[in-house]
Amino acid sequence: MNTITVNEKEYSIPDNLLEISLLTYLREHLHLTGTKNGCEKGLCGSCTVIADGSAVRSCKIPLNRALGKRIITIEGLQDPRTKTLHPIQQSFVDAGAIQCGFCTPGMVMSSYGLLLKNPEPSREQIKKALKGNLCRCTGYQQIFDAVELAASRISDSGMILKK
């Protein structure tokens, strides 16, 4: 049986869904609507999720290529018991990095993907890592601030990011 793990929960995938995109599966079948659809062509990054430890564009991935993978979406970042925000989320809130919020889940997930690979990124590295995520509201400044803040908070707390 084909399965996929989303936010630590395993789902069986029926054959008739193998051709749909991971984005459509998350939004329409699992009702995880935090992952957004901005362009459906992998150009805007609003649909970014983590797949086996890497930030990916879920609109570009057919479900049959996501089988067996561990997916983390924006809904999977909070502490499941306490509902405490993940330090990346809290940093986006504190740095004023949120306006319309449509790009925010994708930005947070791309930042997560960056910090998994590089826990102490420079501002230039942050800019490069977020290149695939468009934001029309913020001019990116406070998003860069948020990722810097998150990196220092995570490193200060000794927290290990889950893949």
Added chain:
Amino acid sequence: MERVKAFRNDAYAKVTGQAKYADDFSFPGMLHMVPVYSDFTAAEQITVDTEKALKVPGCIRIFTAEDVPGSWKFGQISQDYPILIRDTVKSWGDAAALVTAESREAALKAAELVEIKGKPVKPILSIDEAVDPFSRIIPDEGDSNTVVHHRLRHGDPEQAFTESELIIEDDFETQTIEQAYMEPESAVCVPRHDGVIEIYGSMQHPFSTRRFTAAFLGEPLSNIEVYTIAVGGGFGGKDDNAAAVCARAALGARLLNRPVKLTYKREWSIRESYKRHPYKLHYKVGFSSEGKIEGVKASIYADSGAYLSVTPWVTWRSTAQCCGAYAVEKAHADIYGVATNHVFNGAMRGFGSPQVNFAIEQIIDMAAYKLGIHPLGMRRMNLIKQNGETVTGQVMDKHTVSIEEVMDKVVHEIGFRKKFEACSRGKAADDSDELYGIGLAVSYRGSSLGAEGMDFCSAIINGQYDGSLLLETGIHENGQGSESVMMLVLAEELGVKLERIRYRRSSTSNIPDSGTTVATRGTIMGGSSVVLAAEKFKAHLSKHLADRLRCKPEEVNFHDDKIWGLTYDYSLTWEDAMKELYLQRITPYAFGTYQAPDVSWDDTTGQGDAYFTYVYSCQAAEVSVSRKTGKIRVLNVVAAHDIGKAINKAMVLGQMYGGITQGMGMALMEEVTDDEGKISSLNFDSYKIPRSTDAPEITGIIVENSDPQSLTGAKGIGEPSLEIIAPAIANAVFNATGIRCKKMPLRINPKELS
């Protein structure tokens, strides 16, 4: 950088993915709708054949204009915009039919099988062709493609030109810009058991959406209830056609009596939605040998596209601000809006000012260069002073005119004078590939609608039995943070902690129509309405609580999250106070409507008090230009804006950064392109907006000269932040290369560099 604490009531919902945008809503039995377009730019005798499409399994019904119970076209000024076309196609963005099906897949499949036939007409795609007296007339009404003509008559510049030392006469051109909000249009409409259609839509203006929908359905406004939900950006762009998207889904919901969702693909969004007007500007400006502006003559054309939308208002702002922030004694300008067969143009952040600023702020630098005067001295000599008069004859004596103050702050922060001396002016200091330049621009911007329209806004404060407070205003949250600003204003007015206040999800059936959330009017109008409501609320509470507080009503105080008598001996918690009022059968409720101060305008002369107050702005940009490739990079930006008072500092800065980055996109990379009127830049691969790697470092400076025309002292920042970065960059590019770019997006041909 100083980090200021941000407050947003929606931050938690947005950062966790819980915030619901239109496409995130689902209802039992919901159908899916998709639009169908013809492939014509202009055509007549349109027929729509749905026979094959209807055979697709799951396809329920296909709507055309024939099915519309109300008016198939509507609009804010002229009711000429077809929500569904009938017989005639006037632009490639026109929607001809709506397919409704059980699933989106089925709807998409059926849409491909709808056949639209018609007799093509040669499209008119340039202003020159459109204004030719022998050209076909595009609008249904009127006898000309010139859909609006504003005049500014303020003395005779011709006579001034004869005495001028220098005359700059030149042409400038700006391009079509897409708002490119990250969330494409979407609407979910739900028929309610009581006959009301509920709308959950991605739109900028619930009241405008309600007007479009009610007109389309031919029903009273009270039948349509539009809710505020999370909106993924608007930037002016989610009015007419975003409202039409809601109206179309509502048509399906009404006629099929089931919930209907209509969510746009990015390609449909860019194809159909109105954009920023491209302008052609011709200016003639005379200067004295000292650099004083002696006279301005301008003739300006805006391409309105196929429908009027708000073209008369956009071009009106261009009229009132056509001479920039300068005191010009003799000015004569004609500003025209012209219909073509392009997809229509309408509101976008800036609204007619970025185009005129692009010209005038370069002309000042061009003249300074020719006269050998420093661009700062040139500006200082001509800027409007306190109690000075604008080109519309308005005397600026009711607020602080701070244009020099904001300019000085930017000049100091960025170190303009030294850097200006270090500009490459076409010659790199060594063998470096990079040419360096710095430039700046200034503006004044009329706040809110001005003489464009009626200006008022309402707020409701509804105190609850347990001491909690509900707040609602007629200003709409598009992502800019307006709800948070309103909550901060109320918390300050009532002296309560923020946690006590909940912003109520607004509904058009509850709060009175307060106009649209445009024109940087959210904070100034909404904030003022909250102050008025809070004053009434406090007076009402004071009257009924004075006895308990052992004082007179006028001696009751509100601070530190309590209600106090004359001395600290007597106080009430909000919990006790609210309970007390309910026990007295008094409702702790207040309603306030703020009416904007008077403005005036004479259409024949373009004279009057155009706006009741103004925001003052200066932005400077440093650029590098590659000698090899001509590529322009913005390295650093400093911006200062006098916004009266900052209510939510982090969000004010966020607006500055965002506006500057959008303006930089306009200056350097963005352009809606088309082939015979068919838009070719339909997604972010061909319509390129600034990415994180394009973003310069930006320093924002907030200047606060509290404005007596606003009850909070605050004005606004949304649009001022965008309207001058393009000329600042163009001036910097000139100082780097010696090449003057008079057309956007700015392009440097490396062959022209020595």
